[in-house]
Amino acid sequence: MAELEIVGVPFSNYVRSVRMLCEEKGAAYKLVPSLPQSPEVVAIHPAGQIPVMRHGDVALFESKAIATYIDRTFPGPKFIPDEPVAQAQVEQWVSYGNVKVDRWIMREFVVPSVFFDKAKGPDTARITASLPEIEKCCKVLDAAVAKTGHLVGTSLTYADMNVIPMLATLQNFPAGKEIVAKYPALAAYVTNVTGRPSYTNTAPPPRK
Numbered sequence: 501m502a503e504l505e506i507v508g509v510p511f512s513n514y515v516r517s518v519r520m521l522c523e524e525k526g527a528a529y530k531l532v533p534s535l536p537q538s539p540e541v542v543a544i545h546p547a548g549q550i551p552v553m554r555h556g557d558v559a560l561f562e563s564k565a566i567a568t569y570i571d572r573t574f575p576g577p578k579f580i581p582d583e584p585v586a587q588a589q590v591e592q593w594v595s596y597g598n599v600k601v602d603r604w605i606m607r608e609f610v611v612p613s614v615f616f617d618k619a620k621g622p623d624t625a626r627i628t629a630s631l632p633e634i635e636k637c638c639k640v641l642d643a644a645v646a647k648t649g650h651l652v653g654t655s656l657t658y659a660d661m662n663v664i665p666m667l668a669t670l671q672n673f674p675a676g677k678e679i680v681a682k683y684p685a686l687a688a689y690v691t692n693v694t695g696r697p698s699y700t701n702t703a704p705p706p707r708k
């Protein structure tokens with residue numbers, strides 16, 4: 501079989517989600533550490549985003565499409581179930597993760613907290629405005645994982661792998677940690693999933 505290549509830098513949450521899937525399935529892969537908008541990435545993703553994937557003649561962009569391909573192509577346990585309701589629920593939580601959780605945690609809170617014009621300082625109004633929206637997301641996710649400790653069914657699926665890097669990143673910030681701590685089922689969920697080898701083995705190297 502051709503070598504599976506995940507192209508993207510390891511500190512990207514979406515790259516990490518796809519790598520977690522490979523680790524959980526026991527699918528061997530090579531990480532090709534390319535930045536967004538690099539020629540290698542633009543050759544596959546029309547918007548230059550990471551991750552992209554190469555596997556023999558197959559090239560794909562968008563993390564969920566990549567995850568579906570890997571889950572169906574490689575042997576090992578399935579993390580996107582075949583059963584139609586569970587499969588649709590994975591889609592549902594991946595979409596919610598991408599449209600709401602990524603938006604409020606990453607785009608409106610983490611990115612403006614970390615990357616800002618040094619002369620101007622961070623946009624505190626924007627960051628503060630994200631907090632009630634992050635709290636809404638955490639409330640929704642807390643209720644969803646309260647019964648089984650997972651978003652779908654009773655075991656880990658790609659829906660969990662999609663959202664966990666975002667929630668773990670949130671906890672690196674005192675305001676984010678404070679919000680997660682208000683939701684005990686969510687806090688336990690983050691602790692459990694981030695304790696898995698698939699998460700710890702995909703940790704990005706420390707930033708310089």
Ligand SMILES: N[C@@H](CCC(=O)N[C@@H](CS)C(=O)NCC(=O)O)C(=O)O
Nearest residue numbers: 512513514536549550551562563564
């Ligand atoms: N919907 C895309 C989102 C990917 C995404 O946002 N990737 C970020 C890194 S985590 C990126 O490439 N950002 C740079 C850019 O948008 O130019 C997916 O699921 O793959």
